[in-house]
Amino acid sequence: MKSPALLLALLATVSFAVAADKVGEVQQVAPGVYFHQGNIEKSGHCNHGWIVFKDYVLVVDANFPSGAQEIIPKIRKTTDKPIKFVFDTHHHGDHAYGNKVFADAGATVVAHAGVLASMKEHETGAFGGKPGRWEFAAKGRADVRESKLHPPTMTFDKQKIFEDGKMRVELVHLGVAHTKGDGFAWLPKEKILFTGDACVNGPFNYMGDGDTAQWVKTLELAQKLGAETICPAHGPIGTKQVLIDQIAYFKAIRAEVAKLSDKKLEEAKVAAPAIRETLLKNKQIERYVGRVIDAQVEKIFVEMGGQPFTPKSAARDVKFDLPLLTVRPTAPEGFFKTEFK
Numbered sequence: 297m298k299s300p301a302l303l304l305a306l307l308a309t310v311s312f313a314v315a316a317d318k319v320g321e322v323q324q325v326a327p328g329v330y331f332h333q334g335n336i337e338k339s340g341h342c343n344h345g346w347i348v349f350k351d352y353v354l355v356v357d358a359n360f361p362s363g364a365q366e367i368i369p370k371i372r373k374t375t376d377k378p379i380k381f382v383f384d385t386h387h388h389g390d391h392a393y394g395n396k397v398f399a400d401a402g403a404t405v406v407a408h409a410g411v412l413a414s415m416k417e418h419e420t421g422a423f424g425g426k427p428g429r430w431e432f433a434a435k436g437r438a439d440v441r442e443s444k445l446h447p448p449t450m451t452f453d454k455q456k457i458f459e460d461g462k463m464r465v466e467l468v469h470l471g472v473a474h475t476k477g478d479g480f481a482w483l484p485k486e487k488i489l490f491t492g493d494a495c496v497n498g499p500f501n502y503m504g505d506g507d508t509a510q511w512v513k514t515l516e517l518a519q520k521l522g523a524e525t526i527c528p529a530h531g532p533i534g535t536k537q538v539l540i541d542q543i544a545y546f547k548a549i550r551a552e553v554a555k556l557s558d559k560k561l562e563e564a565k566v567a568a569p570a571i572r573e574t575l576l577k578n579k580q581i582e583r584y585v586g587r588v589i590d591a592q593v594e595k596i597f598v599e600m601g602g603q604p605f606t607p608k609s610a611a612r613d614v615k616f617d618l619p620l621l622t623v624r625p626t627a628p629e630g631f632f633k634t635e636f637k
């Protein structure tokens with residue numbers, strides 16, 4: 297077993313040009329900047345980043361409670377500075393449900409104002425209403441059952457800057473993408489961008505809470521920041537090429553769905569497998585294509601003015617919440633599970 301310090305030193309020299317899965321390993325991206333690829337398949341976990349300032353640590357994404365519990369000891373191995381802030385890149389459970397774990401450890405939860413607004417919309421159970429997404433997720437996750445929603449207490453509209461003369465992190469909202477409240481963490485000196493689910497590196501694009509037309513525009517704005525290293529919220533770390541490929545995936549699938557606009561609903565409903573085959577032929581975006589892309593095709597079809605494939609019903613709500621919280625329709629082989637630890 298190599299020492300953590302040696303492991304980090306070795307990892308620091310690895311080129312990110314070729315994306316490789318390093319699930320569960322702490323990767324030093326730059327001095328004081330770390331990336332950790334969560335185990336999405338086994339635990340539904342998102343990736344983490346953390347930035348070590350002179351006096352404190354800022355963590356990117358809170359993960360599910362079990363992900364937060366896993367990462368805090370790993371952060372402790374890289375620094376003894378207090379974890380003072382955790383940044384939710386958006387409101388989804390695999391990014392924000394671990395907030396309480398970090399808050400209990402002394403952190404303030406910071407997010408774009410849209411994260412709080414989306415929680416108020418979907419987390420009705422936590423805000424005194426009928427059971428919402430938290431309660432739904434709790435059915436399949438022990439860690440959620442044992443915790444509580446902790447909404448962000450520090451919010452921003454456009455940006456929030458953390459700066460101590462040595463380290464600078466800009467939390468920025470660039471528009472609607474994966475959700476209405478997506479935030480990016482931008483390190484201008486190191487040219488590192490933590491993207492949340494606005495940009496992933498693999499078949500993880502859940503589109504149900506976003507808008508794909510605006511998503512492309514938001515990502516094109518993000519490109520203008522000039523990042524050299526992309527830390528996505530799912531899938532391995534990569535170069536700026538990840539952002540280029542993610543945009544290309546949206547443009548390609550939107551172009552395919554646009555061809556359905558003059559087709560009848562019945563034809564559109566069964567078009568996803570053929571679209572999938574077409575997209576898989578494009579090497580640049582192949583890794584973004586999931587086993588099933590029906591929900592993505594339907595979402596874009598509706599955005600373009602088409603009818604939903606199924607009538608709005610209670611069952612449909614479950615169908616749309618399910619991929620979000622427990623399984624993802626675009627997930628790789630083996631991901632479909634009903635109970636997570």
Ligand SMILES: [Zn+2]
Pocket residue numbers: 386388391474493502
């Ligand atoms: Zn998400």
